[in-house]
Amino acid sequence: xxxxxxxxxxxxxxxxxxxxxxxxxxxxxxxxxxxxxxxxxxxxxxxxxxxxxxxxxxxxxxxxxxxxxxxxxxxxxxxxxxxxxxxxxxxxxxxxxxxxxxxxxxxxxxxxxxxxxxxxxxxxxxxxxxxxxxxxxxxxxxxxxxxxxxxxxxxxxxxxxxxxxxxxxxxxxxxxxxxxxxxxxxxxxxxxxxxxxxxxxxxxxxxxxxxxxxxxxxxxxxxxxxxxxxxxxxxxxxxxxxxxxxxxxxxxxxxxxxxxxxxxxxxxxxxxxxxxxxxxxxxxxxxxxxxxxxxxxxxxxxxxxxxxxxxxxxxxxxxxxxxxxxxxxxxxxxxxxxxxxxxxxxxxxxxxxxxxxxxxxxxxxxxxxxxxxxxxxxxxxxxxxxxxxx
Amino acid sequence: xxxxxxxxxxxxxxxxxxxxxxxxxxxxxxxxxxxxxxxxxxxxxxxxxxxxxxxxxxxxxxxxxxxxxxxxxxxxxxxxxxxxxxxxxxxxxxxxxxxxxxxxxxxxxxxxxxxxxxxxxxxxxxxxxxxxxxxxxxxxxxxxxxxxxxxxxxxxxxxxxxxxxxxxxxxxxxxxxxxxxxxxxxxxxxxxxxxxxxxxxxxxxxxxxx
Numbered sequence: 001x002x003x004x005x006x007x008x009x010x011x012x013x014x015x016x017x018x019x020x021x022x023x024x025x026x027x028x029x030x031x032x033x034x035x036x037x038x039x040x041x042x043x044x045x046x047x048x049x050x051x052x053x054x055x056x057x058x059x060x061x062x063x064x065x066x067x068x069x070x071x072x073x074x075x076x077x078x079x080x081x082x083x084x085x086x087x088x089x090x091x092x093x094x095x096x097x098x099x100x101x102x103x104x105x106x107x108x109x110x111x112x113x114x115x116x117x118x119x120x121x122x123x124x125x126x127x128x129x130x131x132x133x134x135x136x137x138x139x140x141x142x143x144x145x146x147x148x149x150x151x152x153x154x155x156x157x158x159x160x161x162x163x164x165x166x167x168x169x170x171x172x173x174x175x176x177x178x179x180x181x182x183x184x185x186x187x188x189x190x191x192x193x194x195x196x197x198x199x200x201x202x203x204x205x206x207x208x209x210x211x212x213x214x215x216x217x218x219x220x221x222x223x224x225x226x227x228x229x230x231x232x233x234x235x236x237x238x239x240x241x242x243x244x245x246x247x248x249x250x251x252x253x254x255x256x257x258x259x260x261x262x263x264x265x266x267x268x269x270x271x272x273x274x275x276x277x278x279x280x281x282x283x284x285x286x287x288x289x290x291x292x293x294x295x296x297x298x299x300x301x302x303x304x305x306x307x308x309x310x311x312x313x314x315x316x317x318x319x320x321x322x323x324x325x326x327x328x329x330x331x332x333x334x335x336x337x338x339x340x341x342x343x344x345x346x347x348x349x350x351x352x353x354x355x356x357x358x359x360x361x362x363x364x365x366x367x368x369x370x371x372x373x374x375x376x377x378x379x380x381x382x383x384x385x386x387x388x389x390x
Numbered sequence: 391x392x393x394x395x396x397x398x399x400x401x402x403x404x405x406x407x408x409x410x411x412x413x414x415x416x417x418x419x420x421x422x423x424x425x426x427x428x429x430x431x432x433x434x435x436x437x438x439x440x441x442x443x444x445x446x447x448x449x450x451x452x453x454x455x456x457x458x459x460x461x462x463x464x465x466x467x468x469x470x471x472x473x474x475x476x477x478x479x480x481x482x483x484x485x486x487x488x489x490x491x492x493x494x495x496x497x498x499x500x501x502x503x504x505x506x507x508x509x510x511x512x513x514x515x516x517x518x519x520x521x522x523x524x525x526x527x528x529x530x531x532x533x534x535x536x537x538x539x540x541x542x543x544x545x546x547x548x549x550x551x552x553x554x555x556x557x558x559x560x561x562x563x564x565x566x567x568x569x570x571x572x573x574x575x576x577x578x579x580x581x582x583x584x585x586x587x588x589x590x591x592x593x594x595x596x597x598x599x600x
Contacts, residue, residue, distance in 0.1 A: 100539045100543075101486065105537075107487065107488045107536075191491050191494070191495070192453070192494070192498075195446050195449045195453065196450075196453060198450075199401070247444055248441075248445055249446065250444050250445070250446045251444045251446065254444075331568070331571065332538055332568055333538065333571040336568075337541075369537075369538040370539075371538055371539055372538075
């Protein structure tokens with residue numbers, strides 16, 4: 001079937017709450033790109049050109065979505081920028097040569113890093129970055145190594161992706177990535193202590209969230225500028241991760257009191273500086289949809305997208321359809337363990353529920369797992385073409 | 391439901407500790423006190439399953455319970471010397487997965503509900519599960535994992551337990567992430583869930599039947 005719009009135009013129409021030629025489709029592919037592209041995780045993290053070549057190979061196997069995730073994680077994971085960073089603090093940064101079972105992918109790093117909020121607020125994030133619990137290798141790296149990853153590597157990385165976008169006309173899902181302060185602080189503090197803080201020192205948690213916000217957003221904007229925001233399609237988008245900030249993790253009341261203020265403020269900061277906010281949520285945000293309705297308040301149209309995991313998409317369309325583009329939510333378990341027929345049925349229903357009038361991107365819940373069946377990812381892309389014509 | 395249970399359900403630490411101190415002062419049987427606190431905790435679990443409470447409230451209730459128990463337990467030891475646990479659970483996150491959060495919550499809740507818990511930690515190889523089952527002789531083995539790739543590893547671990555001739559001695563429950571969304575027949579476990587409180591309830595039911 002002939003497609004009348006470019007991929008970027010199709011995506012932009014959805015962001016602008018308009019019908020394109022068809023529903024855009026964008027699985028959030030991360031490690032699967034390296035896996036299906038035949039490179040190791042080490043190569044994915046250290047050799048940008050090899051990585052983008054792998055993306056091309058992977059797309060031949062899993063299908064060609066309308067965008068790709070450049071995995072901003074790999075842009076500056078070895079940089080020493082004074083970032084508060086989710087990447088820096090919350091991931092177990094063992095970079096493996098192999099995928100499981102011989103190796104693994106970087107995973108969450110769950111331990112208490114912040115002992116004292118006041119200390120961090122007084123002395124800044126260097127107290128975290130140079131914390132031996134998280135940055136052991138920082139002390140073993142050479143000066144040349146520092147300089148390379150600080151100044152040269154991000155440019156090499158961005159150049160490789162710019163080339164990919166230009167040659168294949170595939171826009172980027174994001175140019176920079178930030179994390180909502182509530183989630184960052186939760187990981188810095190550890191879940192048990194954080195729960196105690198919410199009940200016993202709520203104002204301190206709120207202060208810390210405010211303190212983190214600006215730093216986190218500005219770092220993401222800097223990443224986006226390196227990736228070519230304004231020139232490279234998609235690089236103007238900031239992936240604002242708001243993972244464990246809704247049910248079943250926290251109540252709608254806690255969301256409204258602790259999460260919403262910095263979520264809205266962060267989105268405003270992104271948009272008012274000329275970027276776009278892709279707000280990524282995990283869990284089931286259905287109970288807080290009425291609050292999320294105000295996410296675009298005071299902002300121009302077409303600047304915000306809400307990405308859902310377990311949320312009721314039909315309900316999301318009803319509540320948010322005239323405000324914001326919605327994204328989701330083919331289950332990770334279905335992509336790994338389901339059949340192509342099951343994936344197709346799921347996608348067809350999603351399109352029926354959400355596509356009318358535009359403002360919907362068919363996507364995965366959270367990310368496409370690296371071990372998703374290629375035929376399942378491909379059928380998701382085919383479903384957008386088969387069922388998503390406007 | 392007594393004042394102590396009600397205060398736990400209300401997540402009001404001051405009221406819980408106040409009720410415990412008053413109970414101790416008036417020579418209330420400490421077993422009665424701990425059972426009443428547990429009743430409150432169970433009620434919080436029920437509210438969680440109904441969707442009225444969330445993981446954060448579940449964790450908070452367990453924290454308050456622990457503080458209450460730290461006041462009550464010395465009295466129990468004074469009066470009864472020894473207390474029978476509900477059962478023994480061996481728990482760990484499977485090999486290749488370093489996620490601790492879900493497992494930690496379940497371990498805490500199990501302890502609060504009166505189980506002896508042996509927490510092996512994260513990234514636990516199959517053979518370590520096998521060796522620790524031999525060493526501790528638990529009635530239940532709990533395996534946790536967040537990654538989609540942890541599911542086949544859970545199956546392999548069950549197989550290793552079978553090959554060691556231990557499968558008949560333990561019930562096996564798996565939990566975390568998408569585990570509850572995946573058919574479990576292939577991995578040979580007795581129960582799979584993504585809901586912490588459902589897991590606790592299933593384990594308690596098993597123990598009642600023993």
